[in-house]
Amino acid sequence: xxxxxxxxxxxxxxxxxIRATVEQMPGFTTFEAGSGFDALKSLPSHxxxxxxxxxxxxxxxxxxxxxxxxxxxxxxxxPLIVVSTERSEEDKKRGMALGASGYIVKPFKGDELQExxxxxxxx
Amino acid sequence: MTTKKDERxxxxxxxxxxxxxxxxxxxxxxxxxxxxxxxxDPDVVNAVFRGVHSLKGLSGMMGYNAIxxxxxxxxxxxxxxxxxxxxxxxxVTSTINAALERIKELSEDISRSGSERSEATDVNEKIxxxxxxxxxxxxxxxxxxxxxxxxxxxxxxxxxxxxxKENIKAKNAIFxxxxxxxxxxxxxxxxxxNDHLKAMSxxxxxxxxxxxxxxxxxxxxxxxxxxxxxxxxxxxxxxxxVEVSEIKYKAEEKKAEAAAPSLRSLSKTxxxxxxxxxxxxxxxxxxxxxxxxxxxxxxxxRGVQGFTGLAVDLHKASRTxxxxxxxxxxxxxxxxxxxxxxIFTRLIQAVKKYAGEVGKDIELETLGEDTELDKLMxxxxxxxxMHLIRNSLDHxxxxxxxxxRRGKDPKxxxxxxxFPKGNRVxxxxxxxxxxxxxxxxxxxAVQKGLIEESEALTRREMLDLIFxxxxxxxxxxxxxxxxxxxxxxxxxxxxxxxxxIDIDTEIGRGTIFTITLPITLAIIKALIVEVSxxxxxxxxxxxxxxxxxxxxxxxxxxxxxxxxLRGETLPLVHLDRVFRLPAQEGGDYIYVVVVGVAERRLGLxxxxxxxxxxxxxxxxxxxxxxxxxxxxxxxxxxxxxxLVLDVESLIDExxxxxx
Numbered sequence: 001x002x003x004x005x006x007x008x009x010x011x012x013x014x015x016x017x018i019r020a021t022v023e024q025m026p027g028f029t030t031f032e033a034g035s036g037f038d039a040l041k042s043l044p045s046h047x048x049x050x051x052x053x054x055x056x057x058x059x060x061x062x063x064x065x066x067x068x069x070x071x072x073x074x075x076x077x078x079p080l081i082v083v084s085t086e087r088s089e090e091d092k093k094r095g096m097a098l099g100a101s102g103y104i105v106k107p108f109k110g111d112e113l114q115e116x117x118x119x120x121x122x123x
Numbered sequence: 124m125t126t127k128k129d130e131r132x133x134x135x136x137x138x139x140x141x142x143x144x145x146x147x148x149x150x151x152x153x154x155x156x157x158x159x160x161x162x163x164d165p166d167v168v169n170a171v172f173r174g175v176h177s178l179k180g181l182s183g184m185m186g187y188n189a190i191x192x193x194x195x196x197x198x199x200x201x202x203x204x205x206x207x208x209x210x211x212x213x214x215v216t217s218t219i220n221a222a223l224e225r226i227k228e229l230s231e232d233i234s235r236s237g238s239e240r241s242e243a244t245d246v247n248e249k250i251x252x253x254x255x256x257x258x259x260x261x262x263x264x265x266x267x268x269x270x271x272x273x274x275x276x277x278x279x280x281x282x283x284x285x286x287x288k289e290n291i292k293a294k295n296a297i298f299x300x301x302x303x304x305x306x307x308x309x310x311x312x313x314x315x316x317n318d319h320l321k322a323m324s325x326x327x328x329x330x331x332x333x334x335x336x337x338x339x340x341x342x343x344x345x346x347x348x349x350x351x352x353x354x355x356x357x358x359x360x361x362x363x364x365v366e367v368s369e370i371k372y373k374a375e376e377k378k379a380e381a382a383a384p385s386l387r388s389l390s391k392t393x394x395x396x397x398x399x400x401x402x403x404x405x406x407x408x409x410x411x412x413x414x415x416x417x418x419x420x421x422x423x424x425r426g427v428q429g430f431t432g433l434a435v436d437l438h439k440a441s442r443t444x445x446x447x448x449x450x451x452x453x454x455x456x457x458x459x460x461x462x463x464x465x466i467f468t469r470l471i472q473a474v475k476k477y478a479g480e481v482g483k484d485i486e487l488e489t490l491g492e493d494t495e496l497d498k499l500m501x502x503x504x505x506x507x508x509m510h511l512i513r514n515s516l517d518h519x520x521x522x523x524x525x526x527x528r529r530g531k532d533p534k535x536x537x538x539x540x541x542f543p544k545g546n547r548v549x550x551x552x553x554x555x556x557x558x559x560x561x562x563x564x565x566x567x568a569v570q571k572g573l574i575e576e577s578e579a580l581t582r583r584e585m586l587d588l589i590f591x592x593x594x595x596x597x598x599x600x601x602x603x604x605x606x607x608x609x610x611x612x613x614x615x616x617x618x619x620x621x622x623x624i625d626i627d628t629e630i631g632r633g634t635i636f637t638i639t640l641p642i643t644l645a646i647i648k649a650l651i652v653e654v655s656x657x658x659x660x661x662x663x664x665x666x667x668x669x670x671x672x673x674x675x676x677x678x679x680x681x682x683x684x685x686x687x688l689r690g691e692t693l694p695l696v697h698l699d700r701v702f703r704l705p706a707q708e709g710g711d712y713i714y715v716v717v718v719g720v721a722e723r724r725l726g727l728x729x730x731x732x733x734x735x736x737x738x739x740x741x742x743x744x745x746x747x748x749x750x751x752x753x754x755x756x757x758x759x760x761x762x763x764x765x766l767v768l769d770v771e772s773l774i775d776e777x778x779x780x781x782x
Contacts, residue, residue, distance in 0.1 A: 010177075011139065011177040011180065011181060012135070012139055013135045013136050013139040013181045013184075014177065014180050014181055014184065016132070016135055017132070017181075017184045020132075036331075037309070037310040037313070040309070040331055040341065041306070041309075041310070044306065055280060056173055056176060056280065056282070058173070059310075059313075059329065060329045060330070060331060061278070061280050061328070062280075063277075063278040063279070064278045064328065064329065064330045064331060065331075067274075067277070067278045067330065068330070068332070071332075085176065085179070085180065085198070088280070088281065090281040091281055094277065094278070094279075094280070094281075097277065098277060098278065106179070106180040106183060106184070107179075107180060107182075107183025107184050107191065108184075
């Protein structure tokens with residue numbers, strides 16, 4: 001069964017790049033959310049195996065999404081990867097403190113993200 | 124990834140970059156207004172930051188190093204602006220403008236030739252210069268000034284934290300807005316709420332609270348800073364789905380705390396009119412009824428769909444409600460509690476005075492003054508207790524000569540004692556007087572026509588005769604007691620408080636009256652039973668046990684149905700017969716609820732045991748007031764009004780209805 005990955009990122013192009021990177025890996029299906037709200041809305045209808053989320057988004061931020069997922073009885077086991085910038089060192093730390101399984105700093109290389117996904121998902 | 128500069132990616136990049144740049148230019152115009160002294164709108168600065176941030180990430184992924192490098196520098200500048208490290212000046216906005224222009228040129232290069240033609244060193248240097256000239260402002264941990272839940276702070280991004288600090292710095296009030304919306308429409312609802320809030324505040328963060336489900340919807344905690352008052356914001360946005368509270372500054376809390384000790388030293392107590400407490404108790408009582416209703420619905424739902432989905436949620440919610448309501452109830456009852464010593468003191472004074480009047484020298488001893496009882500009950504107990512003590516003085520304690528003749532201390536002793544016993548409070552009035560001669564009691568009762576000469580009574584039944592209306596053994600009625608006020612009135616008063624009175628005596632040694640009362644009248648536990656077509660509540664304080672007996676165990680002695688329980692004969696009363704209800708065809712078994720007052724026991728025959736429940740006794744109307752066996756009425760969860768049984772009068776009825 002293929003792994004379902006939710007990509008939460010408000011930049012369409014960045015989302016597309018992450019999607020392309022994930023889809024290069026066999027056995028992964030991607031879903032996209034252009035905002036934190038979209039992510040919240042899509043949670044009940046899919047059983048995600050992984051969520052990759054940006055931090056700075058216009059509606060709710062990535063930290064709030066992590067906090068929500070980790071505090072929710074149904075979703076708390078979904079691992080999260082934070083996509084951050086080298087400037088948001090502090091936000092990255094907070095994301096990890098809130099229960100994210102890993103982070104990657106933009107701009108990143110595709111294989112870095114793929115390695116991280118494998119590590120986080122435990123393969 | 125080896126950079127994938129395929130046409131699709133390039134096209135996507137260019138389209139998005141163009142969108143972002145257009146957006147940025149619009150916002151930059153607003154920033155120029157700020158640089159000229161207009162109010163700083165954090166939303167605008169943030170929007171520019173975000174745009175540049177996206178641009179940086181995007182170009183970096185695509186390997187467009189010049190744009191990536193430039194937007195990286197620009198992002199640093201904007202980050203400094205939004206964090207308040209650098210102020211917004213004309214110098215700053217013109218630098219940003221130049222940077223955006225350059226990015227536009229570079230992306231046009233990409234569009235034409237597929238790659239950037241030049242570096243952007245000059246613009247980069249300009250940005251660096253603006254950054255270093257900008258003054259760094261040291262910020263203390265302002266958030267510590269706020270009495271805020273750490274969980275709310277932990278999800279703030281560094282930027283949001285900065286905005287919170289800015290609001291604190293500006294001495295704005297910080298509010299927490301809790302909003303619950305349907306899962307399907309929350310984005311629209313929340314946007315509408317945000318628009319509303321933005322008109323009077325800055326939205327610092329939006330945290331979705333965990334626990335989202337299709338049934339309960341989703342809750343958001345919005346942190347906002349505003350110059351408006353709590354009331355104003357409440358007026359504007361509060362409703363069934365939205366709740367606003369203020370997050371206070373600790374300094375204010377400390378101020379309030381600091382002011383408290385001086386007040387506290389003056390008074391540790393609050394005087395409250397008992398009627399207010401009654402009011403409160405009534406509300407709690409109504410809540411208990413609602414709780415019973417919800418519990419019933421929860422049960423019904425489980426019956427319909429099993430223990431799944433909504434039934435589980437409702438069950439959990441109703442359990443929590445039940446627990447909290449229990450705590451509330453205990454709290455309210457606790458407030459009503461006063462030590463019984465309050466009336467003991469008054470009694471001692473009155474008794475001393477009375478003893479002098481009747482010329483008897485007595486010693487009044489009180490014990491257990493600290494035992495607590497509902498304030499109203501304490502008040503209602505003072506008359507019956509006074510009466511019992513007077514009774515002891517009049518009829519119990521012998522004259523000094525008589526006592527001396529019998530070898531007793533010439534000074535009589537009356538002891539008033541009180542102690543808690545489970546959920547009840549026991550009050551005893553004990554004297555070391557002459558005791559009560561049960562044969563004499565019987566003779567008087569026959570004389571007064573209360574019983575037939577031929578009636579065979581046990582010793583206990585004879586003693587109980589003193590509680591009958593019209594009974595008084597004293598030939599000389601004392602001035603203070605007054606004619607017609609006998610032990611029956613005491614008993615009535617105690618019964619009114621759902622209490623029981625019992626008597627024990629030994630000729631020549633003394634008498635002890637034992638009154639057992641529930642701690643409060645407001646809410647009691649009851650066993651709910653069904654008899655024929657009706658439902659009744661039996662106060663649990665009177666229930667000793669419930670039995671299921673086969674019908675062949677029921678014997679008839681002197682026309683009374685009895686069973687033998689652990690070697691003792693237990694008289695039975697069929698409640699359907701007492702209340703003249705149609706008899707139900709039962710099986711081989713009958714259900715017996717064993718009730719008891721002191722040593723008297725009675726088995727109530729019922730058709731079905733429903734279960735235990737907390738009930739609020741309401742008084743019944745005039746018509747039912749004098750119906751024996753009924754103490755009051757109560758409402759059960761399913762809106763049914765049921766009668767609450769008066770166990771003591773049922774026992775009385777049963778022991779008198781004979782022959």
